[in-house]
Amino acid sequence: MSEDLQNQIEHLFRADSTNVGDWYCYPSRYFPFERSDFMDIYDFDETRLGIDIIVGGGGLIANTFNPFLDKLASLKKAGGSLIAWGIGESLNVRVDGGVVLPYASTLPDYLKSFDLVGIRDYGTEYRWVPCASCMLPHFDHDYAITQDVVIYEHKRIPLPIDGLPRRSNGGNDIDETIKFLASAETVVTNSYHGAYWATLLQRKVVCIPNMSKLYRFRHLPVICRASEWRNAMRLTVTYPDALEQCRTANRKFYDDVIDLRVAKVKERASS
Structure with a gap:
């Protein structure tokens, strides 16, 4: 060009x-x-x-x-x-x-x-x-799963779930954000990019919606109320083709x- x-x-x-x-x-x-x-x-x-x-x-x-x-x-x-x-x-x-x-x-x-x-x-x-x-190069790396479940929440809308490792979408540290999402087998989130990036990492995603954008994914997470996240985990799937698509x-x-x-x-x- x-x-x-x-x-x-x-x-x-x-x-x-x-x-x-x-x-x-x-x-x-x-x-x-x-x-x-x-x-x-x-x-x-x-x-x-x-x-x-x-x-x-x-x-x-x-x-x-x-x-x-x-x-x-x-x-x-x-x-x-x-x-x-x-x-x-x-x-x-x-x-x-x-x-x-x-x-x-x-x-x-x-x-x-x-x-x-x-x-x-x-x-x-x-x-x-x-x-x-x-297109982030982070998705080309393999990450070890070291935790069963983590919480990734919107910085202004904390999730009412206790006792789990958590991180918000605040700040701009993409390296630590991707490492955190990749560390878990399942990510529970109310963040659009939390759900999107976890899906691209081939992690399971449970989504607690607060905005309509969380219903609009091609590769749908499981959507539930915050109180139902444990039961919802049984319905989660991964999308191996999502990154390339x-x-x-x-x-x-x-x-x-x-x-x-x-x-x-x-x-x-x-x-």
């Missing part, structure tokens, strides 16, 4: 270095784009937007972020490209896990203004492209992103 193509891209995501999932979800960590040119969605500034924009990953289809993305779609520049990569729905559900929130009808209309759409949620009208963090989807999407951007550059040159 040419230097011009690299330098023209803008990456928009939730650039939160205090949340390891958010911090490691954006595609330019894993694919050869210009990494220094990114914008936190909370710092959305239309005067700084480049002509080519990649949005994602993360749970950006949410009441908090939809106004930003709707505005972004309206600002799409002539000859520019707008790409959603590995974004997904993130709406509240009842804490006890008794309700699955379906999409109201379809995904937001602003996605129709995007040139390429890859959604990490499975079974939507759009192409399935899971979080690009599946996720990586293949991301590699193919990257190829299509490059093809699109090459076409857009030619279009601008001829106009």
